[in-house]
Amino acid sequence: MRPGAPGSRTTRLELFYDLVFVFAFLSVTTLTASELTPANLYRFVLVLALLWWSWTGFARMGNALRADQGVLPLVGFVTVAATFLLVLSVPGAFVDRPGGLPGPLVFAGSYFVIRMAQLAVLGWTDRADPVRRRRLLIRALVPVVATVLLVVAGTVPSRLPEGRFAVGLQLTLWTLALLVEYGVGVTLARRWWVVVSAGHWAERHALMVLVALGESIIALGLGPKRGLPLTGPVAVAALLGILIVAALWWAYFDTLAFAMEQALHHARDRVARLRLARDVYTFLHLPMITGTILYALGLKDLLAEVAARETPTWGWPLGDFWGGVLFGGVALYLLSLAGCWWLALRETHWPLLVTAAALAAAGPFAFRIPEVGALGVLAALTAAGIAWETRSEDGRRRRVRRLALEEQLAAEAEQSRWRQRHL
DSSP states (O other): OOHHHHTTOOHHHHHHHHHHHHHHHHHHHHHHHOOOOOOHHHHHHHHHHHHHHHHHHHHHHHBBBBSTTTTHHHHHHHHHHHHHHHHGGGSSSSSOSSSOOOOHHHHHHHHHHHHHHHHHHHHHTTTHHHHHHHHHHHHHHHHHHHHHHHHHHHTTTTGGSSSSSHHHHHHHHHHHHHHHHIIIIIHHHHHOOOOHHHHHHHHHHHHHHHHHHHHHHHHHHHHTOOOOOOOOOHHHHHHHHHHHHHHHHHHOOOOOOHHHHHHHHHOSSSSHHHHHHIIIIIIIIHHHHHHHHHHHHHHHHHHHHHTTTSSOTTTTTTHHHHHHHHHHHHHHHHHHHHHHHHHHHHOOOHHHHHHHHHHHHHHHHHHHBBBBHHHHHHHHHHHHHHHHHHHHHHTHHHHHHHHHHHHHHHHHHHHHHHHHHHH
């Protein structure tokens, strides 16, 4: 195993590993759409949060060590296989389905393999430090406790009489498993985790945001299983959906992604860098991606409704539930962006906050009009808010982007000099 370096970037192998998480996010979204209830929506959040914790542990491993060197590719393939099994078991993760392997146990076992593979690699790197080696046992207890809670949640409630008590107990046990992983894991990480490469850490999370936005494009393209007839309303809804995705992409990648990475590079102190990596990336990127996937979920259902033959020309009224999923997903994304600006650079970005408030205020009106019209309201408010955000940058955007371009040009020049001497 070869250690990472301050200038390390994301490897192609890590991008390959992320493909299974694309499948994971898409599968969890599809499962939620198949039976959309408040309890099932909360299950979606729980599964997504555990998937995110599994991924962020893999990102930490790739930050400390070179993911494409030595035996790490084999560890990565084991992780991919376990993640794939975990996703396949998601439909039966809460209630076992007849005719196959026990879904709750497969889910819990796959999650345990993913987490222990990560800890085994990180523990091997700490083998020369007696203090860190002793703490490895404590770190290993975290996924063990979480896995036990998942096993109990998958087996005990099924033996109880059907009712709210069994469902509530199961969701409580899952929530406790999540709190154990996030709460204890973050507390322990303060003592041993070091962000070796700020560029790698920022790039990995930016790519996952891109993956989540790409899921919205997939939702647009796939629609219902039988495909989408290209009618006028479907074409308008697809164009509006693309406009919203483009606005969300612009809000993150135009300036914020560069600004956060530069702030992470500037944080020379270990504690300050760890705080940024944890709060801005590990914590705030989860609701950002959750909001994007909720938007993709609502968009997929909207397109299916608009394309149906029995639907009026511009769709049925959107309704409170689907309206909350669609508008709430975009608002959650924008609020996460505003939180990133505040935590990373101590800047309050009022256009993002006002746009999120405008989406909440427009909801009661938009939820009562046809679906394509409601999507038009969402597109207009989102695009206007992002345009306002861009125009109100007061020179900051130009400074951040100029610095990013200068860094890119310097890195390219250095790479060219090396290639001229050695290749």
